Amino acid sequence: MPRVIRLAVIPGDGIGPEVIAEALKVLDAAVGASGAVVSDEAVTVEKTHFSLGAARYLETGDVLTDDDLAAIASHDAILLGAVGGVPGDPRLKDANIERGLLLRLRFALDHFVNLRPTTIYPGVTSPLSNPGEVDFVVVREGTEGPYVGNGGAIRVGTPHEIANEVSVNTAYGVERVVRFAFELAASRPRKKLTLVHKTNVLVFSGSLWQRTVNAIAAEFPDVSVDYLHVDAATIFFVTNPAKFDVIVTDNLFGDILTDLAGAISGGIGLAASGNINPTGVFPSMFEPVHGSAPDIAGQQIADPTAAILSVALLLDQQGLPEAAARVRDAVTGDLASRARAASGASGADALPARSTAEVGDAIV
Amino acid sequence: MPRVIRLAVIPGDGIGPEVIAEALKVLDAAVGASGAVVSDEAVTVEKTHFSLGAARYLETGDVLTDDDLAAIASHDAILLGAVGGVPGDPRLKDANIERGLLLRLRFALDHFVNLRPTTIYPGVTSPLSNPGEVDFVVVREGTEGPYVGNGGAIRVGTPHEIANEVSVNTAYGVERVVRFAFELAASRPRKKLTLVHKTNVLVFSGSLWQRTVNAIAAEFPDVSVDYLHVDAATIFFVTNPAKFDVIVTDNLFGDILTDLAGAISGGIGLAASGNINPTGVFPSMFEPVHGSAPDIAGQQIADPTAAILSVALLLDQQGLPEAAARVRDAVTGDLASRARAASGASGADALPARSTAEVGDAIV
Numbered sequence: 001m002p003r004v005i006r007l008a009v010i011p012g013d014g015i016g017p018e019v020i021a022e023a024l025k026v027l028d029a030a031v032g033a034s035g036a037v038v039s040d041e042a043v044t045v046e047k048t049h050f051s052l053g054a055a056r057y058l059e060t061g062d063v064l065t066d067d068d069l070a071a072i073a074s075h076d077a078i079l080l081g082a083v084g085g086v087p088g089d090p091r092l093k094d095a096n097i098e099r100g101l102l103l104r105l106r107f108a109l110d111h112f113v114n115l116r117p118t119t120i121y122p123g124v125t126s127p128l129s130n131p132g133e134v135d136f137v138v139v140r141e142g143t144e145g146p147y148v149g150n151g152g153a154i155r156v157g158t159p160h161e162i163a164n165e166v167s168v169n170t171a172y173g174v175e176r177v178v179r180f181a182f183e184l185a186a187s188r189p190r191k192k193l194t195l196v197h198k199t200n201v202l203v204f205s206g207s208l209w210q211r212t213v214n215a216i217a218a219e220f221p222d223v224s225v226d227y228l229h230v231d232a233a234t235i236f237f238v239t240n241p242a243k244f245d246v247i248v249t250d251n252l253f254g255d256i257l258t259d260l261a262g263a264i265s266g267g268i269g270l271a272a273s274g275n276i277n278p279t280g281v282f283p284s285m286f287e288p289v290h291g292s293a294p295d296i297a298g299q300q301i302a303d304p305t306a307a308i309l310s311v312a313l314l315l316d317q318q319g320l321p322e323a324a325a326r327v328r329d330a331v332t333g334d335l336a337s338r339a340r341a342a343s344g345a346s347g348a349d350a351l352p353a354r355s356t357a358e359v360g361d362a363i364v
Numbered sequence: 365m366p367r368v369i370r371l372a373v374i375p376g377d378g379i380g381p382e383v384i385a386e387a388l389k390v391l392d393a394a395v396g397a398s399g400a401v402v403s404d405e406a407v408t409v410e411k412t413h414f415s416l417g418a419a420r421y422l423e424t425g426d427v428l429t430d431d432d433l434a435a436i437a438s439h440d441a442i443l444l445g446a447v448g449g450v451p452g453d454p455r456l457k458d459a460n461i462e463r464g465l466l467l468r469l470r471f472a473l474d475h476f477v478n479l480r481p482t483t484i485y486p487g488v489t490s491p492l493s494n495p496g497e498v499d500f501v502v503v504r505e506g507t508e509g510p511y512v513g514n515g516g517a518i519r520v521g522t523p524h525e526i527a528n529e530v531s532v533n534t535a536y537g538v539e540r541v542v543r544f545a546f547e548l549a550a551s552r553p554r555k556k557l558t559l560v561h562k563t564n565v566l567v568f569s570g571s572l573w574q575r576t577v578n579a580i581a582a583e584f585p586d587v588s589v590d591y592l593h594v595d596a597a598t599i600f601f602v603t604n605p606a607k608f609d610v611i612v613t614d615n616l617f618g619d620i621l622t623d624l625a626g627a628i629s630g631g632i633g634l635a636a637s638g639n640i641n642p643t644g645v646f647p648s649m650f651e652p653v654h655g656s657a658p659d660i661a662g663q664q665i666a667d668p669t670a671a672i673l674s675v676a677l678l679l680d681q682q683g684l685p686e687a688a689a690r691v692r693d694a695v696t697g698d699l700a701s702r703a704r705a706a707s708g709a710s711g712a713d714a715l716p717a718r719s720t721a722e723v724g725d726a727i728v
């Protein structure tokens with residue numbers, strides 16, 4: 001009997017379906033469409049597609065029903081493309097698809113680790129002239145901070161309106177993600193952990209984060225620890241990103257830093273992420289960091305690499321590191337061959353444009 | 365009778381006194397030490413020095429007394445170097461100098477516009493390989509958002525600790541800063557305003573900001589308006605910063621974006637800022653964006669340019685645009701001559717290092 005990974009697939013909106021089609025091709029190739037032997041185990045992937053996102057909302061008025069959520073939660077893992085309709089679409093005015101779908105899944109499935117690795121792959125051009133050897137991971141908290149939706153407003157629409165947002169941070173929530181980050185740092189060659197926060201202004205939450213890091217550091221004497229304010233961290237992201245190994249930070253700072261990380265590493269088209277529940281009580285969810293990009297949807301010009309690298313994170317999390325490595329090696333090879341094609345011709349512009357499917361096929 | 369500008373000078377800690385010494389030299393040169401005619405007006409600057417910061421705290425236990433505050437508030441303008449002691453100094457553990465001094469001044473003097481221009485000066489090297497023509501201004505709100513200090517914590521130090529931060533946003537507070545930003549955008553050639561927020565997650569405050577921008581936009585038909593989520597804005601800061609003209613954003617997003625802006629424009633050593641109360645009820649305060657950098661303090665190696673450019677903002681705000689332009693022209697000339705020296709030699713490393721005072725003298 002092969003091991004079966006029951007995968008919930010949410011292609012979503014915009015370029016989501018296109019990039020997910022390629023990611024699934026690569027997943028099948030990596031584990032073998034009908035049960036290859038991976039990591040000494042016969043593995044097969046059983047997929048259930050869920051039509052969710054702006055398109056589904058426009059059709060039915062539902063963003064994510066309790067039944068959808070229960071059905072998704074019964075799987076072993078989730079692969080998500082991108083969600084979000086055309087910005088400014090008046091029919092979506094009252095739906096916050098991001099909150100109602102993406103954030104609801106992260107919160108309901110207790111994805112407290114939002115794992116976002118950043119590497120500049122050989123051959124990929126960074127907008128930085130001298131980025132150095134960039135290879136770091138942001139461990140972003142996924143279930144607390146200003147994302148909890150505990151804000152509110154009074155006197156809305158009047159000159160006396162007050163709109164508050166509340167960032168909630170708990171010892172329970174901070175401890176578990178900081179511990180995960182220490183374990184990750186301890187497993188990496190450089191064994192370095194940087195806490196990013198804004199402790200001089202957000203003094204209550206900052207103090208909790210800093211004390212938690214200090215306390216857990218005592219259990220990991222091999223890991224060297226430092227601290228940066230979030231504003232200073234953005235400076236180092238552009239002046240010396242190679243200095244980072246593992247970064248642990250809150251939900252909002254992690255959101256901001258990982259888009260910046262995607263940009264400096266050659267584009268958000270390569271940035272993968274995992275929304276992970278390390279306890280395994282709920283399935284983890286893997287998704288490219290990029291959005292649904294409705295402006296280029298359906299044209300087969302989106303880069304599926306971020307979705308494909310999200311498959312590698314999925315395979316890692318499923319305990320199939322060999323298959324994950326095969327995916328990463330294939331991506332590395334493909335990016336290097338893009339670079340060769342570009343330099344052989346008269347410049348990057350001369351690179352023959354490949355369709356989304358051609359990139360997927362090349363990686364397969 | 366010459367017009368007298370009564371200036372409160374707070375050199376502060378670390379490199380603060382060194383860079384302020386140069387800024388004052390340049391200020392004197394720009395308006396004439398003893399009453400030159402500027403903008404058809406005879407102007408003289410009368411300076412009062414305030415010893416505030418970590419050093420003062422260590423001596424007296426005071427960060428900023430009510431008397432200090434009243435004395436500072438009676439001036440026409442404030443020039444501040446940098447505040448903050450050596451990180452980790454155990455004697456400063458219970459003092460939050462940033463909150464108690466810098467933020468207290470911004471809040472008490474109702475500095476609701478935190479103005480932070482970003483230009484890549486000719487000859488200055490950006491860490492971006494192809495930044496384009498960068499010339500934008502971030503209008504950061506200065507008296508609300510998560511900076512209000514309305515957080516709190518319970519069960520501190522136990523496994524059940526909960527630490528909350530509250531971001532407060534009011535129609536009153538958002539309206540006045542957005543209006544300032546529109547007026548600024550209308551006065552600039554490109555007439556473009558970008559709201560940066562995170563409306564898809566911070567739905568209450570985001571909605572207030574977005575509705576306020578929409579409402580005021582109707583009064584400024586010449587200004588084109590767009591919106592970016594803060595995470596996406598960081599991407600454009602490194603991939604296409606030239607696209608920005610005026611950015612309006614909240615206190616925390618503005619903090620993060622302006623450090624990043626400093627970095628891409630060739631270093632935080634060049635980034636100036638004004639904490640402005642446009643009503644004139646309280647004096648405005650001008651300061652370099654950089655911190656006190658205790659590690660390089662007293663060595664005469666800090667770049668005073670950011671402090672000097674803060675003097676230009678001060679002169680603008682005091683209605684002396686010709687003097688401000690003279691300062692900027694001198695800075696531009698100095699930066700260009702640095703670039704010439706670097707390229708004439710065998711590279712930037714061969715640039716003869718100048719002391720803080722030598723840079724100030726050159727600009728004078």
Ligand SMILES: CC(C)[C@H](C(=O)O)[C@@H](O)C(=O)O
Binds near residue numbers: 098099103255289595
């Ligand atoms: C779509 C949005 C709610 C989301 C976030 O802010 O987390 C996205 O930016 C991300 O980083 O995954």
Ligand SMILES: CC(C)[C@H](C(=O)O)[C@@H](O)C(=O)O
Binds near residue numbers: 619
């Ligand atoms: C020192 C700190 C409180 C301050 C801030 O966060 O506003 C600084 O980073 C700045 O940008 O002026």
